[in-house]
Amino acid sequence: MNPGAMTRRITLERRLPLKRDELGGLQEAEYEDAATVWAEQRDKTSTYRQVIGDYVTVNTCYFIIRDCTPSLPITADWRLRFEGYEYIINSVVRLNRRAPFYLELEATRIGGLS
Numbered sequence: 001m002n003p004g005a006m007t008r009r010i011t012l013e014r015r016l017p018l019k020r021d022e023l024g025g026l027q028e029a030e031y032e033d034a035a036t037v038w039a040e041q042r043d044k045t046s047t048y049r050q051v052i053g054d055y056v057t058v059n060t061c062y063f064i065i066r067d068c069t070p071s072l073p074i075t076a077d078w079r080l081r082f083e084g085y086e087y088i089i090n091s092v093v094r095l096n097r098r099a100p101f102y103l104e105l106e107a108t109r110i111g112g113l114s
Contacts, residue, residue, distance in 0.1 A: 003066075006038040010063055011081040012074060031079050035072055040064040041082065044106070059109040061087070067094060067101035074103065085109050 013031035044060040080087045087107035095102045
């Protein structure tokens with residue numbers, strides 16, 4: 001891993017505990033900013049996913065960051081923000097077997113600019 005390749009800033013967002021609405025159902029999940037970190041961003045080949053009988057392009061990227069799990073236990077419940085777009089974290093993989101440790105976050109962009 002080359003730390004000099006980490007030239008992008010991403011904001012990690014932690015999901016808040018789900019709340020109940022007045023009818024007893026669960027409200028939509030809310031997220032709060034947890035940290036802004038340096039990352040290396042790599043594009044994954046665009047893929048297609050079938051949504052309601054039609055195929056749509058899915059924009060998935062890999063983000064490499066320094067391992068910060070002792071202070072920020074990043075899971076697939078989290079999201080991240082990069083260049084004004086929101087991304088759902090699909091998976092979190094630890095890359096190295098010895099220090100320094102890095103995490104690879106596979107994330108899929110959702111919606112338009114936030």
